[in-house]
Amino acid sequence: MLKIENLHVYYGGIHAVKGVSLSIPKGHIVTLIGANGAGKSSTVRTVAGLERGKGSILYKDKNILGRPTEEIVRNGIALSPEGRRILPHLSVEENLRLGAYIRNDKAGIAEDLEWVFSLFPRLKERAWQAGGTLSGGEQQMLAVGRAMMSRPELLMLDEPSLGLAPLLVKEIFSIITKIRSLGTTILLIEQNAFAALSIANYAYILETGSVVLEGSGQELLHNPQVKAAYLG
Ligand SMILES: Nc1ncnc2c1ncn2[C@@H]1O[C@H](COP(=O)(O)OP(=O)(O)O)[C@@H](O)[C@H]1O
Ligand SMILES: [Mg+2]
DSSP states (O other): OEEEEEEEEEETTEEEEEEEEEEEOTTOEEEEEOOTTSSHHHHHHHHTTSSOOEEEEEETTEEOTTOOHHHHHHTTEEEEOTTOOOOTTSBHHHHHHHTTTTOOOHHHHHHHHHHHHHHOHHHHHTTTSBGGGSOHHHHHHHHHHHHHTTOOSEEEEEOTTTTOOHHHHHHHHHHHHHHHHTTOEEEEEESOHHHHHHHOSEEEEEETTEEEEEEEHHHHHTOHHHHHHHOO
């Protein structure tokens, strides 16, 4: 569904992504794992049209690199950004509706709102609460739910488990698995390598801007190099 080929991203003199290639088949969870500063966010932000890059990003065989974010969202790609980025003064429901800003089918939006609420019952209970008053885990769910409101075919999640307590990490990962089972393809960025590899069909490990290792989630879970560097 998505094929990134030889992607380079620069910030002035900083070469953040150095020729990354990766492929995401329809219906799979592909995870991108790496330490802080490895270039994970730069990679997905470029797919989302938020950074400039060189190389190619083929989505359904069409190069989308350099296209505006709105067009990319319209084509079916959504990003739940790192650090939650919800609007604290808007209610939970208003934050979710923002995720559907590219759409104008009222009935469809109402249906998807109910669907997102069914995935995240915690959000439904708090529909009228200001986003900023949610706990960290609930805000993360809100960020994922908001991305789902554009009805993406490809959902990109940038560190959804960052800073969450173990129980909530478990809950978020079980929701991610459920989203895949409902037919959405997922690119999952994580530092929590164990949880990500456990649910991923395929994984890439990024170090200082380059892919250094790739394989199925199970393969990498049992790889001694990965165990030493990422699984503590
Ligand atoms: N807006 C920016 N301006 C300058 N440098 C940046 C910017 N965003 C990221 N970088 C740098 O690019 C590199 C990769 O960052 P990032 O993609 O955020 O990594 P990760 O998400 O894996 O932690 C880092 O060295 C980071 O400091
Ligand atoms: Mg990042």
